[in-house]
Amino acid sequence: MRIAFYGSSLLSAYWNGAATYYRGIVRALAARGHEVTFYEPDAFDRQSHRDIDPPEWARVVVYPATEHGVAAVVAAAGEADVVVKASGVGVFDDELLAGVTAFARPDALTVFWDVDAPATLAEIRHAPDHPLRRALPGLDLVLTYGGGAPVTSAYQALGARACVPIYNALDPSTHFPVPPDPRFSADLGFLGNRLPDREERVARFFLAASARLPDRRFLLGGSGWDDRAVPPNVAKIGHVGTADHNAFNATPLAVLNIARDSMATTGFSPATRVFEAAGADACLITDAWEGIEMFLAPGEEVLVARDGRDVAEILAGLDRERAAMIGAAAGRRIRAAHTYDRRAAEVETVLAGALAARRAGAEA
Structure with a gap:
């Protein structure tokens, strides 16, 4: 055609x-x-x-x-x-x-x-x-x-x-596991542009979690965040080109997905970021939305948080070994069923x- x-x-x-x-x-x-x-x-x-x-x-x-x-x-x-x-x-x-x-x-x-x-x-x-x-x-x-x-x-x-x-x-030819990159070293990374119906949820899930864990390092990527006040343990790195997405996903202990308001309310709307992260075998923490089990198994292939307190508690109890197991399981599931x-x-x-x-x- x-x-x-x-x-x-x-x-x-x-x-x-x-x-x-x-x-x-x-x-x-x-x-x-x-x-x-x-x-x-x-x-x-x-x-x-x-x-x-x-x-x-x-x-x-x-x-x-x-x-x-x-x-x-x-x-x-x-x-x-x-x-x-x-x-x-x-x-x-x-x-x-x-x-x-x-x-x-x-x-x-x-x-x-x-x-x-x-x-x-x-x-x-x-x-x-x-x-x-x-x-x-x-x-x-x-x-x-x-x-x-x-x-x-x-x-x-x-x-x-x-x-x-x-x-x-997932396109396995563009999103795949790579070695860690010191530029993106962090305990938790979030990548997303600053949008009106996303900003409040970023504050509630990502910034609130960073405030609860002042000794941990958080990485905020995406355009539009320059003038946003953030806790001192959050590093703002601006736009991250697609060529760096694999390294951004593969390097931190975990990466965070935050749906926009409308997507979270509707459910059944996994963002590209979910599949990109899984393709890099990243340990993904996501906000809760209906239908996630269609794509990844909560607790085994993805970690689900209801708010920033949950994100902080998950991160505080997460070690490299468990993070690697969850990320590898997510990668296997997505490459097998969601390309x-x-x-x-x-x-x-x-x-x-x-x-x-x-x-x-x-x-x-």
Whole structure:
């Protein structure tokens, strides 16, 4: 299949949490024989912060973040067998959605791929005139980064013909165990950009734990934290490029995953960070959210905390031997059951089902 994919960025993870997800899915689809063209805007200074070169496994088209630039790339949707508009492109999202669906061939599948379903649903649920909500009945399929039954039922109630979660996963070729790196030496590391619906949870889980353990070293990575007050035992290291993610995950005694408010409330939404950490055989501590056992076994492959007190207690009782056992178990589980190769096979099955449903409807 020829797939036209309109998303935020494949080339840059800078202020772009979906980059690892996009790369894993697109690379795996290409390995299965599909031709993917990824269209991304020159926006948010991402092109000057590229962390990969244009890959061999996808054609990447970078277009100006202008009305003219959008008009030029949406016309290319007519060349594809499957046309994907992702959420959160960040510029001209409504125009992209309208354009690609207008230019898609009558026999092509049209897909909305939501990488932040809880936020999208909150935006459109009480807005009957929202462009996406109006477009849903005409789209063949909605795919989501996560969310499980709460998300699929919500989308179908809003008019989607079908909604299927395609969860985050691991690309073993990019995320894997590496030797410790002294730059990231710490008892607990957390990596995440500063966002409005994440900051309070970072304070509650990460900073509160650091305040309870003043003799331990904590590492805070990600953009936007420069002016945030933190305890003296927290080192802020700013943006960490994807090339350093394995070392960041493999070096501390443990690493922490903190879901954003909306993801934690919805559940069934493991972040890319969960799979990246497991891929590096890191000992992962995560905040509690419904559905985690679908991916990792609490107490054996991941440690679960309800708040900063729990994080501090877990860390205080954790030694290198147990941390290594938990990290190795997580790595085995994720590499066996949750890779992007498996997700790409799921995508193929879903697309085949959508095509079959369309043909059945045409024959009825």
